[in-house]
Amino acid sequence: MSSEPLAEGAPRRGGSLRGAGPMRRGDALADLGFTEVPTTQDGGADTMRPGALRGAARGRNLDGLAHTLFLRLSPVIAAVVLATQVVIAWVNYGDQIRMEGARAQMMADMTARVLARPGWTGDHASQLQALALDPAFRFALLRDAAGGAVGRLGEEPRGRNFERIQVSAEIDPGPAAQPAGSLTLVLSAEGLRANAEKQFVMVLGASLALILAFALALRIAVGRHVLAPLRRLLAAMGEVEHKRWVTVDLAGRRRPSREIADISAAFNRMVEGLKSGDEARHLLAELERTHARLAEANGLVMESLGYARRIQQAVLPGPAALRGAGLEVAVLWEPLHVVGGDYYWIEEIDGHGIVVVADCTGHGVPGAFLTLIVATALDRILHDQGLRRPDEILAALDGVVRARLRQETSAPDGSDDGLDCGICVVDRATGVLHFAGAGLALTVLADNGTTRIKGRRHGLGYRRTGREEPIAAVEIPLRDRPTFFLMTDGVSDQMGGASRRLLGHRGVAEILGRHQDMPLAGQVAALEAALAVHRGAEPRRDDMALVAFRPTTG
Numbered sequence: 001m002s003s004e005p006l007a008e009g010a011p012r013r014g015g016s017l018r019g020a021g022p023m024r025r026g027d028a029l030a031d032l033g034f035t036e037v038p039t040t041q042d043g044g045a046d047t048m049r050p051g052a053l054r055g056a057a058r059g060r061n062l063d064g065l066a067h068t069l070f071l072r073l074s075p076v077i078a079a080v081v082l083a084t085q086v087v088i089a090w091v092n093y094g095d096q097i098r099m100e101g102a103r104a105q106m107m108a109d110m111t112a113r114v115l116a117r118p119g120w121t122g123d124h125a126s127q128l129q130a131l132a133l134d135p136a137f138r139f140a141l142l143r144d145a146a147g148g149a150v151g152r153l154g155e156e157p158r159g160r161n162f163e164r165i166q167v168s169a170e171i172d173p174g175p176a177a178q179p180a181g182s183l184t185l186v187l188s189a190e191g192l193r194a195n196a197e198k199q200f201v202m203v204l205g206a207s208l209a210l211i212l213a214f215a216l217a218l219r220i221a222v223g224r225h226v227l228a229p230l231r232r233l234l235a236a237m238g239e240v241e242h243k244r245w246v247t248v249d250l251a252g253r254r255r256p257s258r259e260i261a262d263i264s265a266a267f268n269r270m271v272e273g274l275k276s277g278d279e280a281r282h283l284l285a286e287l288e289r290t291h292a293r294l295a296e297a298n299g300l301v302m303e304s305l306g307y308a309r310r311i312q313q314a315v316l317p318g319p320a321a322l323r324g325a326g327l328e329v330a331v332l333w334e335p336l337h338v339v340g341g342d343y344y345w346i347e348e349i350d351g352h353g354i355v356v357v358a359d360c361t362g363h364g365v366p367g368a369f370l371t372l373i374v375a376t377a378l379d380r381i382l383h384d385q386g387l388r389r390p391d392e393i394l395a396a397l398d399g400v401v402r403a404r405l406r407q408e409t410s411a412p413d414g415s416d417d418g419l420d421c422g423i424c425v426v427d428r429a430t431g432v433l434h435f436a437g438a439g440l441a442l443t444v445l446a447d448n449g450t451t452r453i454k455g456r457r458h459g460l461g462y463r464r465t466g467r468e469e470p471i472a473a474v475e476i477p478l479r480d481r482p483t484f485f486l487m488t489d490g491v492s493d494q495m496g497g498a499s500r501r502l503l504g505h506r507g508v509a510e511i512l513g514r515h516q517d518m519p520l521a522g523q524v525a526a527l528e529a530a531l532a533v534h535r536g537a538e539p540r541r542d543d544m545a546l547v548a549f550r551p552t553t554g
Helices: 025-031 063-115 125-132 190-241 258-275 277-315 319-325 364-384 390-404 504-514 520-535
Strands: 137-144 149-154 164-171 181-188 327-334 342-349 352-360 418-427 432-438 441-446 449-454 474-477 483-487 544-551
Touching: 063 125, 063 164, 063 181, 063 190, 125 137, 125 149, 190 258, 277 364, 319 327, 319 342, 319 352, 327 342, 327 520, 342 364, 342 544, 352 364, 352 483, 352 544, 364 390, 364 418, 390 418, 390 432, 418 441, 418 483, 418 544, 432 441, 432 449, 441 504, 449 504, 483 504, 504 520, 520 544
Parallel strands: none
Antiparallel strands: 137 149, 137 181, 164 181, 327 544, 342 352, 352 418, 418 432, 432 474, 441 449, 441 483, 483 544
């Protein structure tokens, strides 16, 4: 939005509601165009001098609007209508030429078949006379096999080719014999051309009639829905100039267009505001106070969210938490807002490397509250209960979430929230990774390609439907040092590209495959950059959480 510097000595506005400061009453009047209208303390008795309201509108001919619209639109409509009709006439003329050519060819072929008999060179007059009966006939020429003329009828055509139709047919006495001669037939196309010219004249007349009808309809419509309401508005302005606070009637038989109705409604509101100047000043003052309170409340909310983000980040473990488990780890965690509902847990316990990624319902503050429940539950499950199998951990986490959200009972305040979760337990002693998922999958990147191992389709929590599948664990050997990626759907559900499509798990796998020779942190950084390129101007749609890990060489 462009802006111009203030002229020297001009008063500066107090600002707007977007942060430029409080708005004074005079600013509102200046925005409406009444910069020359003095305000007083008498409730509007001397609000404006005569002539200040109508301004440049005085003396202008409103009928010039219909005239201008006609001059601007009529040539365009005339050109479009004429071009359309000319194209239609040309197509019709071409179709008639083709049909007449087909008819001429059929006449020539039938006459050639009749002549295909012995001695036809001396007995052909009746066939040529039959051709001459056609009203469009102009000329016929018979030639023998050597090309010599053996008969002709009519005057040989001269002049322009588009005024005649000329076809030829071979005189073939039998399937095994050579052509015995040929017949050339010429029909006149002058009738078709005259018909086309007549159609063009009719089209031109119809186009002129259509333009005149359009002009009349335009003038009537503009006069009824634009000019008449504008005259009423100008008349009301004249009354307001003399301090008679009248408003514009938006009802009636000649209803204004939507834009003029909006202007008239704004004018009516302005008149009402001028009638109650003190009330307007009080409203503006209250608006300024409300704006200040909203700004203060917004600052408090943003400060609280920033502190909440620090708390949520403090709950999340660092990549060094799995250093003792012999795993190289890289993490991508980015909430959609300041805080989010994606959560991850990585820890080395009793020689086992544990990696957990969870996608809680929603994002922002509600999702962040759920992550705190999940973090507390995981700490108790892993340290107090001592569970190490991923399927048992998921089952225990499901029970805790249902109990905390009161989903095991029919309580009216019970929620229908939950989370998708995937858990990997790396047992380095046996060289096996155990995985179990509920709504989340594990992506495995190895030398032979990328594999996606799905968990249970249903997540944890939520209200039971009776169709939940049992949670099962999968064992994956670590001998080939594959790379594992445990991620939420916020990573793959990225809208973008030329066709505005979702990237999907396949797209994420292709990006990871292109950078599999890089260090793990470099792979995650390359994935994040590729996601930004794919989105382009599209905003992100969800929180993102990804934990990548693989066994170290030691």
